[in-house]
Amino acid sequence: MSELQRPIHEFSGGLDLPGHKAQSTGRPIATAPLGQHFVVPLQQHIGEPTEPLVAVGDRVLTGQVIARAQDYISAPVHAPCSGTVAAIGDHAIPHPSGLQAACIVIDSDGADTWTELPEPWPDFMDRDPAELRERIRWAGIVGLGGAGFPTSVKVNPGPELPIHTLILNAAECEPYITCDDMLMREQADRILAGLAVIRHVVGASECLIGIEANKPDAIAAMRAAVVSSGCPDTHVMVVPAKYPSGGEKQLIQLLTGLEVPSQGLPAQIGVLCQNVATAAAVADAVLAGKPMLERVVTVSGQGVAEPGNFRVRLGTRMADVVALAGGYTDRVHRLILGGPMMGFALPSDELPITKTANCLLAASAAEIPDPPPALPCIRYGRCAEVCPALLLPQQLYWHARARDLDKTQDFNLFDCIECGCCAHVCPSHIPLVQYYRYAKTAIWSQERDKARADIARRRHEFRQERLARLEAERKARLRKKKEALDAQPKGAADPKKAAIEAAMKRVAAKKAAAAQQQPEN
Secondary structure (H helix, E strand, O other), X not given: OOOXXXXXXXXXXXXXXXXXXXXXXXXXXXXXXXXXXXXXXXXXXXXXOXXXXXXXXXXXXXXXXXXXXXXXXXOOEEOOOOEEEEEXXXXXXXXXXXXXXXXXXXXXXXXXXXXXXXXXXXXXXXXXXXXXXXXXXXXXXEOOOOOOOEHHHHOOOOOOOOOOEEEEEEOOOOOOOOHHHHHHHHHHHHHHHHHHHHHHHHOOOEEEEEEEOOOHHHHHHHHXXXXXXXXXXXXXXXXXXXXXXOOHHHHHHHHHOOOOOOOOOHHHHOEEEEEHHHHHHHHHHHHOOOOOOEEEEEEXXXXXXXXXXXXEEOOOEHHHHHHHOOOEOOOEEEEEEOOOOOOEEOOOOOXXXXXXXXXXXXXXXXXXXXXXXXXXXXXXXXXXXXXXXXOOHHHHHHHHXXXXXXXXXXXXXHHOOOOOHHHHHOOOOOOHHHHHHHHHHHHHHHHHHHHHHHHHHHHHHHHHHHHHHHHHHHHHHHHHHHHHHHOOOOOOOOHHHHXXXXXXXXXXXXXXXXXXXXXXX
């Protein structure tokens, strides 16, 4: 049976928002043509950036690893096309800071010649989970729902955190975004195949697929795929279309009634969540031996002529993707990466598509007007009512504004999922989420500084201990020598002095013998 007969639970707070989903679901997913230039950031994930394996002028092939992971929490980067490395250096990337970051620029040769790929593993059920995790890591797969956490790390919670329930996050709750919806409609079997791989890796006994009620075609497609696949204990569950039902903790609570501990992980309660597009990428890596080179991107809003969903190679210029949607209309007001709640405005469309780029929203002024000037907080209280994490946004705002970072942590700042519900209902138009992001960044910076100071302190202490040990060893040698001298009988010759005198006598004897052998003039 594909639908689990048990109640859907509720989570606190949240908003009922217009979906605007129909704008971009009127036609199938289209594949973007291969571009001429690709800008590939070295960091497209949470964790440490990658290290380039190529140099300017090198020829690369499609699917070739061009940057390797330098740390456990990292993910390698592959060439999205065949061609020549044109540059390696800082380039503008899609990021809220607007700063540049290290990128590899590839000029495509148009041939799209693939590198040699590893063999497919249709027998994945007979393979060790560690082997499958390594394949997922090689493929460079990260969470495609927006967070970008390396998937190989997430599916390795460790033996101390056994997983009993695997949840496929198909809610896609944010307005306008429909890339997961269309992927489920068109490639439900591929998603189920990836789900089976992940299930085998983590050893889950049950799989739950959570989809919002406003996606009837996706629900029907996934139910049919579950039935045809014969996956045991795999169930499609329909949840209310309430934002942010797609938040990891919120979806877990909706489907299971379980609550993730404050600042904790779902694995602590035996649950693991994965996005549907991530599952499809896992299927490609394991069953086809292909790395992650592309993703589906929604292009929507009144600012484009023909909204839709497009399968795009990573590194493709955003302007080229917008052109696939008919280009801009005269109503375009701003370009946003992501949705209207959690996305951020882009300064330009001359930026690359990355692994976490799920939507380009070309919004009109009517859809997303410019925010009015912020006014003083009037303690309206609605922000606390809509917070899905049960936080107190007013207190967090006051302490973040006052730079009292310890207090923000006392009020569980890091439980905030930055969904934007509080800012959406604030009558004073205070950009609350920006304050929370500032406080988090400041705390992370303090922790990094403290970690560096701790390392420096430990190095200093180690040096002091080493110097003290060497000094103690030197004094011990001198003490031992003195004790040996003191132990000799009085009047006994000093062995060292006697050895020196004997050496001097030998040298003098050699000189005398040499003088006798010289002929007289």
